[in-house]
Amino acid sequence: MLRFIEEDFRVLRGPFESGRQTPGNLGFTLIISIFLQAMLYALEYFMAADSTIFPYKDNILQVHFWLTVVLVILSIIYAIPAVYKRSGKMQYLVTIIVTQNMSSIPFLIMALFLVGKEGEGMIATEGSLLRFTFIILLIGLLIFIFTFIRFNTLLRKGHYRKGSKKDELRGRFENTSYVPAAIIVGLGIVFIIQYIVRSTSIDDINMIVLIVGGITAFFVMLFILPEQLVILYCKFRFKSFNFNERGYLNK
Structure with a gap:
């Protein structure tokens, strides 16, 4: 990443220039997230965790509970104007983690717990559920790696430079560059249904849709994560990706 210059990331300033991701808007998002995170954990605890044989269920719930508590506290802190005006980078980092905790982690946990629901004709064992979880996490890792490689390639091709033209060759490349990640997601969904x-x-x-949808949400958020991390990197490296204390984007 160090070989890139500021101009290579210029298009990524778009959300800041448009006002969608100003510190004030992110602060409002963090306030809303407090209630959403609490609600999702409640669903995870009182509904999905009931009557499941998923191994280490209590440990997972405990770790996720304390993670959620910490993120709720950080959400409150970085929703305060006096704080985020002085620490926009940390606010953006907290927002990334909170986004994952609202749109990815709880849905994955609930889906895994639902797969392990006890019932007549249940064949799955704790060992097979652990192997199933490991494969899901491996698929997620592959999606993240392919997406990050794709993002790096687009950066080198100049797709994120200000005023770059997407001619026919670039358009074809950008469309086909989604194929590896799409194939991995498709194979993952087939594997889930077969299991x-x-x-x-x-x-x-309906239960199958909930399980597949929850794990797919986990995959989708991993697909989005590389861009969020690159923007965070830009905020730490380039002053122009940050807002001053008066709320204006630096030039």
């Missing part, structure tokens, strides 16, 4: 059919007693289509 549910073969190893669990779940025959409710």
Whole structure:
């Protein structure tokens, strides 16, 4: 990343220039996230965790509880104007983690707990559920790696320079560059459905949709994460990605 110059990331300033991701708007998002994080944890604890044989369930719930508590406290702190005006970089970092805790982590946990629901005809064991979880996490890691490589390639091609033209060749490249990640996601969904059919007693289509949807949400957020991390990197490296204490984006 150090070989890139500021101009290579210029398009990524768009959310800041448009006002969508000003410190004030991010602060408002953090306030809303307090209630959403609490609600999602409640669903995870009182609904998905009930009657599941998923191993280390209590440990997972405890770790996620304290993670949520810490993030709620940080959300309150970095929603205060006097704080985020002096620490915009940390506010953006907290926002990234909170976003993952609202849109990814709880849905993954709930999906895994639902897969391990006890029922008549249940074949899955704690060992097979752990292997299933490991494969899901491995697929997620591959999605993240492919997406990060794609992002790096687009940066080198100048796709994020100010005023760059997306001619036919670039358009073709950008479309096909999604293929590896899309294939991995597709294979992951097929694997999930096969595991549910073969190893669990779940025959409710709504339950299957909830499980597949929850894990897919986890995959999608990993697809978004590289861009969020690159923007965070830009905020630490370039002054022009930050706002001054009066609320104006630095030139």
